[in-house]
Amino acid sequence: MSATELPASHAELMDGVYRWQRHIYDLTRKYYLLGRDRLIAGLDVPAGGTVLELGCGTGRNIILAARRYRDARFFGLDISAEMLDTATAAIAREGLSNRVMLARGDATDFDPKALFAVGSFDHIFVSYSLSMIPGWEKTVSAALAALSPDGSLHIVDFGQQQGLPRWFRALLRGWLRKFHVEPRETLRAVLESESARTGASLRFQTLYRGYAWLAIAERRR
Template sequence: MTAAGSHAALMDGVYRRQRHIYDATRKYYLLGRDSMIAGLRAPDGGTVLELGCGTGRNLVLAARRYPKARFFGLDISTAMLETAARAVAQDGAGPRVKLAQGDATAFNAQALFGEAGFDRVFVSYSLSMIPGWEKTIAAALAVLKPGGSLHIVDFGRQERLPAWFKRLLRAWLAKFHVTPRDAMAEVLESESRKAHASLSFRSLFRGYAVHAVVTRPA
């Protein structure tokens, strides 16, 4: 089995049951998602891709907020995609949302979605679950249209939180195969330089989370 296939099987196993309660439980600690969606500012007629779309929760909210944009969701877990498809259909956003199964570290957007590039790409609390997550950042920047932007929210270093809280949080996250990416800022800086893109990087909630925006030149 390939590394991508192994990770897909792991994610299906982890979320086959959890997907049914995922959104109800995660809203208490996946902080910053809604403000990230608000900051997308998707243009009318634009295209928006979410990498690691999970249950479709973010895609549904983004489709409501930007009714004239088209949305695309990629996830490696077929179990999560089943839940996402139901969420999108129930919300009535189906005609504007296309979902596909794939590896966020290496995907062919044209083959999966019929789109060569996107005006916006966003990744919400998925990099901390993706082996080789650095490749996801590079892949996301590669499919951004000129003037487009990549938006990321995920766990931070918890640098301004009590040490005991950081230890407990990371031990608990590890049970769900989640690892905060402490090198996030450095990797984003490096990839932004390669793409000649600008980077905005903010630490949220005393380091609990981070919010980054990478913008390609027009």
């Protein structure tokens, strides 16, 4: 899907939400987007490997991953032009432009060849983006389809906070709604279904008393 074919309503919504927030996004989110660094540490990217982040936002995660895995190539996709402007500048400041390529696109329907001239990826990760994407289930399907044989999909996002006090859950959900974020209650079920359909193995973890979920789906040859 090209930039001109992006779903206008969602792209415009995200640009509107992040036009000003993008300047303070990383500072404010580091306190409650838990598990992101754990996901990056678990990528275990081989030398020469390829990694795609869906919903790359400000570039925070992809920069940390590129620093950690210095012999890999990285690609980032986001629907928000505003966020991509911030990510592009941040990546350039870090001197990583030669190893990180960004593109504007829809995570529910993307063509790796058209966007990046890459047919598939060794690893794909999605960090706190599924809870913001309409039709997020299609993102799971699209990501699994874009994996290389033996590739893996890594996801971290809000869980259902089942082990936390009810007042905390209510407060968190109210805060998240202000940013059009909705924790996906059926995330595990969708991942189990899609993993079974594609022959992938699934590891699913509950973090911080249900505050977050971390999942890894690994393709098999």
